[in-house]
Structures are given as structure tokens and as C-alpha cells.
Amino acid sequence: MSGLNEWDRLGKVVYAESANQSEKIYSTWAKDYEKDVSVLKFVANDSLVKHSFDLIKNDESSLMLDLAAGTGITALAYKNAGYKGICDALEINAAMMEIAKQKGIYRNTICKGVTATDPVPVQQNSYDVVAISGAFLENHLPQGCVPYVVDVLTIGGLMIFNSRNTEHNANYQKILWEIIEGQVNQGRISLLRSVEAPYYEENCPESGKPMTARVAVYKRLK
Template identity: 45%
Template sequence: MAEEQSGWSYISDVVHQDTPDNRDKAYSKMAPVYDLKMSDVGSVGNQNLIKVGYEFVNNSESSLMLDIAAGTGWTAEHFREAGYVGQMDAIEMNAAMLDIAIAKGLYRKTQCQEVSDQSPLPVADETYDIVTATGAFLDNHLPQGCIPYILKALKLGGLFLFNCRKTEYNEVYHNELMRMLEKMTSEKRMILVKKEETDLFQMNCNEPGKPTKAIVYVFRKL
């Protein structure tokens, strides 16, 4: 019998793929066991994102959230557990992951599509009160240049809530992300509301040998 693949092994597979096609295949392989494997390695990125940013969320039945790189819907599930009563839409590039999220009945609308730094999101401008992304700001996932398009999708005063891994592997990517965030704030297109370092995984990660950290960012569109 083949040895069961560990959660860290699955995570390494999807994080370190060098092409979009290989990344998509890795996520399709992980999709059926994603929720279980993420629990096994102590994933708390979604919960901590909400702990940091939920106080700023417009929580009403008319509120509309866009969950980018939605995966199997973990972020949306935790928003519901926190008491969020608004509607949610999702964009996710991997069909197998999105199918699982759809089956959970979390979203009003979903789209299976890559988020690019070359074209707008497949939504109308100034549609959303909240845009969120958990665990997706890293190499070969969300490009830093997608942030101007995310801002276009937000209403004035809307909330942009996301996290980014704080690891040696992700350092170059994170530095470039910081430059993009600073550019958007210097142009007065958004303002930083809160920034906090949190755990991404509670269990010791295979790579650094200690719990993986992430920075949670909360911005408001101006």
C-alpha cells in the first residue's frame, strides 16, 4: 500500500510548482483532501485573518464580499462562523477546488478563472464592500500587480482584507508586494487600517522547522 501523503507534502507541491499548469494539477490532486490536510497541519490563517479584520467589516444582509483564490471555501466558512450575514461571491482558478466550495453552498456566484495583473477581475467596478484573499499572495499564485484591479472592484470605502506569508521563501515576493501597497497608498487610492503578524500554521512547518507566520493587512479604498 502506498504511503499516505502528508499535509506538508501537499502544501509543498502546490507552493513550489514552476508553471500555472503544474500548479493547477497539484491543486486538483489536493482538492479532495484539502480541508482534512490543512486541519492536520494546524492551518489557522483564515481564522486569524478574520480575528484581525472582522471589526472593520460591514456586516449587514446587503453587504457583498468577493473571496479571491477561494479554494474550497475555508475563508467563507470562517466568516459565517464569525457571524457574517452578507452575501459572498468567489473567484478560484482551480475547478476541482471550486467544485468543493460550490457544494458547500457558501456563495451567491462563483467564477473559475485565474486572477491576472494584465486584466480586470471578471466583475463590475465598485461592486463589493469587501474583497478578501487568504494564503494566496505568494509566488505562482496572485500576482502583486492584481491589486489595482482589486481596488476597482471595491466600492469607495470598501475593505481589502488579506494576508501574506512571512517566510524566507516568500521574502522577495513580499518585498515586491510591499512596494505595490506603498504605491497604492502614496497615490491615495487606499489607506492602511491595520497590520498584524499572525500564525499561518500552528504546527512546526517542514521548511523553517517552526510555526509559519503571515502578515494580515486591512486596507480601505479611498
């Protein structure tokens, strides 16, 4: 993706026409991903940690799943904030996962995708935290995976995620909230926190302003 600026390279995956196309672009972009998002002042993970760290179980027995882990910068943000527990990573893209492995912060790294119709391919009912940053958008994680994400949590475990507030993401987000609300209505989860927080601090081409996201924390009840 040479010859493109950082927003252009980001846009290639955000506006990809299919999940398969998105994954192929990530394979090419992986080596430059962290550099590019740093230039754009990507603060989504800092926001995620800021608005959830006081709620998580934080001791040596705590288990966190970094879902759609990318290059590992979400789990690293928790570790840098003082998270004492164990982290596993689940990521579909092998090139991104290879970079995540090199950080040395994960117990297990699993290179598989997540679907709207199958269980998340990890041990069920076992994680105290599932953290999802930057993946709840079109052609990334399907909204229908939410009940399966809840399944991997312990009772009392937390699903922590962000979803960017952009015009492009509005329809995806609408369906996402509907599915989450369905889980709430079934008594499976309850909302602990929901805030609007910074995502990219550089002005984005779509709005001409810094991008924000909804950061949410849900607790599994049953």
C-alpha cells in the same frame, strides 16, 4: 499525491515551478486539501477574521468577494463568525471550486483566474470586502493584480489579506508591498491594520517553527 505527508503535499503547490503546474496539482489535491491543512493546524482564516471582523460592513446588504476562494473555507470562516452579508467566490481551479460550491454559502461562483494585466472578472466598484487568504505567494496571485483588486471595491470598501512570512515568500512579499505602497502613495487606499498572526500552528519544515503571516486591511479611498 499518495505516499506523501501533509507538508509534502502542501510543498508541491507552494514550490511549484509555474502557475500552470500549481493549478494541476490543486486539481489532484482538492479532495484532500481541507483534511491535510487541518492536520497541519491551518489557522490563517481564523487569524484573518480575528483581525478584520470589527472593521467590515456587516449587514444583509454587504457584498464580499472571496478571491482565490479555493474550497471556500475563508468565506465559511467569516460566516461562522457571524457575517450577515452576501458572498461571491472567484477561483481558477475547477476542482477546488466544485468543493466550494457544495458549502452553499455563495451567491455566485466564478471559475476564472486573476492576472497582473486585466481587470478582475467581476463587477467593478461593487464589493464592500475583498478577502484573500493564502493566495499572495509565488505562482498563485500575481502581485500586479492589486490595483485591479482595488477597482472592484466600493469607495470605503476593504481589501483584507494575508501573506505568509517565510524565506521562500520573502522576494514575492517585497514586490507585493511595493505595489501596495504605490497604491497608498496614489491616494487610492489607506492602511487600517497590519499585524503578524498565526498561519500554521504545526512546525513547518522550512523554519522548524509554526508559520506566521502578515494580515493587512486596506480601505479604498478613491
